[in-house]
Amino acid sequence: NLRLNYRARTSPPSIDQLQDVINNSNPLQLTVGNSALDQDESHSLFARYSANDIIASTSFFLFTNATLTNNYVGNAVTIATADTMVAPGIVLPRGGQISKPVNLDGQFSLRSFAVFGLPLTFISCNLNVNGGVQYSQTPGLINDLENRSDNTTGNLGLSLSSNISEDIDFTISSQLAQNSVRNSLQAERNSDFTTITSRLRWNWKIIGGLVWSGDLGSTLTSGFSDGFNQNVVLLNSSVAYKFLENDRAEVRLSINDVLGQNTNIQRTVYDSYTDDIRSNLLQRYGLLTFTYNFRNFGG
Numbered sequence: 001n002l003r004l005n006y007r008a009r010t011s012p013p014s015i016d017q018l019q020d021v022i023n024n025s026n027p028l029q030l031t032v033g034n035s036a037l038d039q040d041e042s043h044s045l046f047a048r049y050s051a052n053d054i055i056a057s058t059s060f061f062l063f064t065n066a067t068l069t070n071n072y073v074g075n076a077v078t079i080a081t082a083d084t085m086v087a088p089g090i091v092l093p094r095g096g097q098i099s100k101p102v103n104l105d106g107q108f109s110l111r112s113f114a115v116f117g118l119p120l121t122f123i124s125c126n127l128n129v130n131g132g133v134q135y136s137q138t139p140g141l142i143n144d145l146e147n148r149s150d151n152t153t154g155n156l157g158l159s160l161s162s163n164i165s166e167d168i169d170f171t172i173s174s175q176l177a178q179n180s181v182r183n184s185l186q187a188e189r190n191s192d193f194t195t196i197t198s199r200l201r202w203n204w205k206i207i208g209g210l211v212w213s214g215d216l217g218s219t220l221t222s223g224f225s226d227g228f229n230q231n232v233v234l235l236n237s238s239v240a241y242k243f244l245e246n247d248r249a250e251v252r253l254s255i256n257d258v259l260g261q262n263t264n265i266q267r268t269v270y271d272s273y274t275d276d277i278r279s280n281l282l283q284r285y286g287l288l289t290f291t292y293n294f295r296n297f298g299g
Contacts, residue, residue: 005046013037013073017101022087030086030098038103042069057119064112072107075099076141102141106148109136113155119163128159147185151269154178170202179223181269191274193223193267209242224267228276232261250291257284 019033044067051060080092113132134153157175177195199217214237221230238254264279
């Protein structure tokens, strides 16, 4: 099965982008709107291909999407070389930045993703292999000079799911993502970083109505800022007991983040800088739940 689709659209700028008001909530990174912005114009081409072999129980899927945007709402960033008054009572210190949205041509993105699945009869499991690539070129202005930011990401993953028994269900998966950021200006902002995520999920009906479930995952990153790289193991586990007619009722005890290692670190690449952010979150806790399903279908 092959499907091709072309789509064109326009998108107006947001209210925040249109307002000529300086936001100085961060004195080192000011932002201001632009009331002269025009709507952007995008052209996208999609391709989907799928093939299934019923006899061999194999499947293949390929997806590709390319988008070109003109009048793209990018950012014009001015980096102050000296203390500069940008508005009455608002001074941008030396080294600080003020960002203003502007219309620019030539924003381009490409994404492709493929999956191949087949059964492994000798261990009664199904194997899926996936891979993909994403590329984007984003225009911007830095001190009135055009900067092209190229962001490339490659992904490769494996997934093994059980087909052994109705009482045992598990999935093992691993995913590698390699990212590369290149800029036509300020080459010192170029970066490469890697993320590897692995996961084991299981659900085991031990005996009667007793069920043990769990989710074990690990995240390994490199190439982030000092102190932001991760090597985290996250374990969630629960024990449940199902009872009453047709297992309508369930009592479950769950423990989240058994090892107490959960973190929340995110990287965002902007026109003129890269942001690594660590956020606080709730780590280890226990939860006891009771669930009852109402099933009464007449006729």
